[in-house]
Amino acid sequence: AQVTVRDALNGAMDEEMARDERVFLLGEEVAQYDGAYKVSRGLWKKYGDKRVMDTPITESGFAGIAVGAAFAGLRPICEFMTFNFSMQAIDQVINSAAKTFYMSAGLMNVPIVFRGPNGAAAGVAAQHSQCFASWYSSCPGLKVVSPYSSEDARGLLKASIRDPDPVVFLENELMYGTPFEVKDEMLQDRDFVLPLGKAKIERPGKHVTLVAFSRPVGICLEAADLLAAEGIECEVVNLRTVRPLDIDTVLQSVTKTHHCLTVEQGWPQCGIGSEIAARIMESPAFYELDYPVTRLCGADLPMPYAKSLEDASLPTAGDVAAAVKKALNVS
Amino acid sequence: AQVTVRDALNGAMDEEMARDERVFLLGEEVAQYDGAYKVSRGLWKKYGDKRVMDTPITESGFAGIAVGAAFAGLRPICEFMTFNFSMQAIDQVINSAAKTFYMSAGLMNVPIVFRGPNGAAAGVAAQHSQCFASWYSSCPGLKVVSPYSSEDARGLLKASIRDPDPVVFLENELMYGTPFEVKDEMLQDRDFVLPLGKAKIERPGKHVTLVAFSRPVGICLEAADLLAAEGIECEVVNLRTVRPLDIDTVLQSVTKTHHCLTVEQGWPQCGIGSEIAARIMESPAFYELDYPVTRLCGADLPMPYAKSLEDASLPTAGDVAAAVKKALNVS
Amino acid sequence: LSTEHTFETKPSLMHRAETEPSATVSLTRDDALKLYRRMQTIRRMETAAGNLYKEKAIRGFCHLYSGQEANCVGMKAALIEGDSVITAYRCHGWTYEMGAAPKEVLAELTGKVSGCARGKGGSMHMYAPNFYGGNGIVGAQCPMGAGIALAHKYNKTGNVCLTLYGDGAANQGQLFEAMNMAALWDLPVIFICENNHYGMGTAVSRSSHNTDYYTRGDLIQGIKVDGMDVLAVREATRWAAEQCRNGNGPVVMETETYRYSGHSMSDPGTSYRTRAEIQEVRQNRDPITSFRDKILGADLVTADELKEMDTEIRKEIDDAVHAAKTDPEIGMEHLSYDIYSDDLGHNMVRGVSPFVQLPHKVTGQAVNRK
Amino acid sequence: LSTEHTFETKPSLMHRAETEPSATVSLTRDDALKLYRRMQTIRRMETAAGNLYKEKAIRGFCHLYSGQEANCVGMKAALIEGDSVITAYRCHGWTYEMGAAPKEVLAELTGKVSGCARGKGGSMHMYAPNFYGGNGIVGAQCPMGAGIALAHKYNKTGNVCLTLYGDGAANQGQLFEAMNMAALWDLPVIFICENNHYGMGTAVSRSSHNTDYYTRGDLIQGIKVDGMDVLAVREATRWAAEQCRNGNGPVVMETETYRYSGHSMSDPGTSYRTRAEIQEVRQNRDPITSFRDKILGADLVTADELKEMDTEIRKEIDDAVHAAKTDPEIGMEHLSYDIYSDDLGHNMVRGVSPFVQLPHKVTGQAVNRK
């Protein structure tokens, strides 16, 4: 059936709340307003005040409350209205949630999911457009997930909620309304979980590997379509999880295609693309490369508001296609 | 003369405060206590309450106050007792300080320095040992500086205080007491500033390039000594600034040595080493490499407390030397 | 026509204050015209913004100030040269009050080069002299405002900084941190909570365990004023500013106000409150209508004068809308400009791929460069 | 010897509370012995820790609790099965109170495998059943404590969570955020400010515009108790816990106390306060000496008993010190274990170079895994 990413996320939360009494959702506007982006639509009606809690606009406070609740055995889903606001709470995510299991030598695991839209939306300017994938992915103790499709959204969110450790779950506002075909058996299976830390080949191809996560997977698929018309076959790797990073799938693909481009919307420096380039370099697959890894990233500047500038700040399918041709030395 | 890093930092602040009435220092314990690590020793006595301000333990509040003061034309030096605590204030650093000049289309620049010790110290465990170089360096609008020696400390801090834009200045607690020889003319020159964004070749060499910043520069120099005994000549690049990153100096060196290792104490994923690897790959110098870029980093785990584990979490000169030999294929 | 009239305002509520503003307020004919014009201009400007949003000429967020006009207009009328202001994203009215023309506001909303941030900031990031934005992160402007006040004190300017936030933002920890330091250091800052009863869809009683925002500075003196009465607001602000100028700052001020539209344009604003509630405020407490009635009743102005003024304002806004629609966006080369306040030269800013290296230069004023 | 005695304590100060704890407190002989033993054990343990630090057997930070013993001992004595506690880095006393042996505390300080976090957490990160640390970031434990209380409420356990912080931490915004939510949601949490008069080198009057910490929960009821009197602390905690258990939580509690040592061992602790000040407290308000005098005076115990107990305690601590010094550190293979609560297998954790790929497995209890 056709399912939007929003509905997939909503269904995943609904099912996991039904399955496990300890799972609850908290965040700004998640309850009575049905979520700022309506991702939690209907959940408050169904589960009530106890399980779906509207919080004041106090990220550091409610994230800390969520972490404390997880210490004490509950399974909070902590929604950030957007991940930009998670900066107010990032100390709780990193120092309280991610590090405690190790600091306690394996005593106190912290089963919590921090979720919400991440990265650029449309016309929301510099303070509301930051991608946090690379920051969070740098931190041991966290798992960092970023779904692309509705299948991803469903399977990865269910897995994240069931995961015993802190998961940062990076969604994309502009994908919420996008419908994807999801197999009926996946939808019907209440235990449909995707493994965290495993990438998915979204499209096989033999000439070049495109590595992406979240919305840029779609951009890569679009680029692959463009290029297919010219006889270039792209293999599109949807990372799904950026920590642990499924570098093996990337390496296998690169070993086959001998070319690799990474595509993300975050800033270039110390981005996910940088990490992939470095890991490829550190692996035997490196010697299989016919052309250096090319990173496509958000431009290295705060996001401008004006539409033309905004458009130029993010890699497009055209940019990807052009970079692929450059890598393959075709014109 | 021999000058410790602490005294170099102290002198730099002292001189800049004397030079520009708008410069003031605020932070926890910076005034009456002379600084938790005594970096501001004597400044409160000399400049008084107005220019050296003890704050409550409210990072987000006082960092925001500092940013506001910079908006209004002052030149605050905002000390974080350690950068671990800057996570409570990181929204102010990124969203308020770094992005405003661009958001205002060049109207409102924000002349502020955020400084304090960064990264691992000794025996302070997971919450007090994080390196923030890669996070901050990813953000356009910021400059990110990380000195190694007393010369660096003096010249870079003076430059940062004079800089019209927000600078994140990452020191290292374990270096504060380390003495370095600093040329007298540098000490006497009250306008001794080092350019932000320029690396320094700490030691020339022809076989391999070691790239580092902050304390690991010393580790590289130590490794270079070890290796020199075996006839291996390392070129040690002290980055000094991680944003803007002086990749040209790195590329030139690599073009000469054909081998590159990066050494940092932060976590590997999306680290400064990753960025350097990726940038080299994207440059013509890439084709000059005889061996892939090797990253030495903090181990991918929260910092353990026990000494033996802590020691094993950070790259040593021995680790660097072994990796160099591997790269050069010597035993 | 009379040249001056004295009105009775609803007395303010006070917290730990030794003095209080007078409830009896005098208004000159000139000021009556000025206050009316400014409130009406903001109302029309916001209505135009709403329409531009519906026409999709404005993207992203668009937080209208309609209903709250008496706040910025009354407060600004109490300020003196050099006083400064910082607020959150609901900033169109304030940007206008602090000196931007309606056209500069509307063109910023449509992302055009004639906007006050040349289209790079957008709805939430507007600036003007002594006006420090337009800030998009809830609560962040609160310590920043205290910092601006610190600069006033440091430079002994005798000025104050108005630091505005909403009832939702009022729960942010950094506000308490800022208040504590402001109180410790006697900063000339007025923390102003514009209580419009909702933070997005959350009513105050669900976000704040104490909804008397003017008392939430703890030992800091507080005042609550009718935010729908521009004269009361002006008087309360004068009182609060005087406290600060006399070294008795900071002050916490709450204004009781209301927003007519949804939180941002995408919010219909009717799921968490009734249409009747909105209607009631519009009919009985509208800041402009009530002020109009007042000044007409007091013979400070004539209906014709106001009508004429309305026509002028409509014209001004129509022109601004036209410009906002037809002006160009800033040139593409500006994508990589004004990131830092020094020219960095060529190839200094990476675009979306390694093959796109852009130049950097400074084209703005960089007011704090020297 | 009597089996029970009634003491008068200094009445607590109350804020917005309808009831208050009785100042008249009864103490059984058994409890007298127990409270004395526990306070004395902590004192000796901390003295030993200080010595170990001076011998360089303890690295990094070492925040001693000496002077504040009546706090954790009095509070713990008021708790019931299942109540929980979270505090900051000054956690040795609490770790002991919540069930860890002195040896487990001291060995953690020396980074040994017999430590309560097997040497991986160190001074600031210690845990025990229902004791959630040992947290190194000032203020962070405050919302976490509210979250633990949320879990109690959620699970209808009837338990409370004591959430401790210092007078310096009391200014942290996240505390106000947590208090606001705790009040909105009636969480069974007692926010406890251990006011030892200094946050590092900063006296309360320089960090806090309102130093009556028990009133800083705004509408939340507050109580201030003599933190040098273990009986008063126990009574106040009972009262506060009862409020929470009756659904009248949260409560803010301030204890007036004192730390004898510097902030951490590297701070001599004498630049910001006089030696005379410390001496005065030691002589006139020491929680152990004063309690000793009290229970001896009331014939609840004999001097010989206490002396004997002191000898036992000294022995226990000496043994603990010996173990802390001689026990081994955890095996090197644990460097890469227990990062996540699932075994991940081989080559899953990168060491300091790409040539070092380490295995991951779980060796701890992972109490929340199921």
Ligand SMILES: Cc1ncc(C[n+]2csc(CCOP(=O)(O)OP(=O)(O)O)c2C)c(N)n1
């Ligand atoms: C830290 C942070 N969290 C969440 C948001 C999203 N957000 C924007 S405005 C708003 C509501 C603010 O309400 P209030 O403070 O009452 O101001 P009003 O909109 O009523 O003027 C929210 C939740 C944000 N911008 N920043």
Ligand SMILES: Cc1ncc(C[n+]2csc(CCOP(=O)(O)OP(=O)(O)O)c2C)c(N)n1
């Ligand atoms: C967010 C943060 N900022 C700064 C520090 C450094 N620091 C550790 S303890 C401390 C003083 C805390 O004083 P107080 O809350 O009174 O507790 P006490 O030490 O007196 O028990 C400071 C500044 C920290 N750990 N975390």
Ligand SMILES: [Mg+2]
């Ligand atoms: Mg509001």
Ligand SMILES: [Mg+2]
């Ligand atoms: Mg204290």
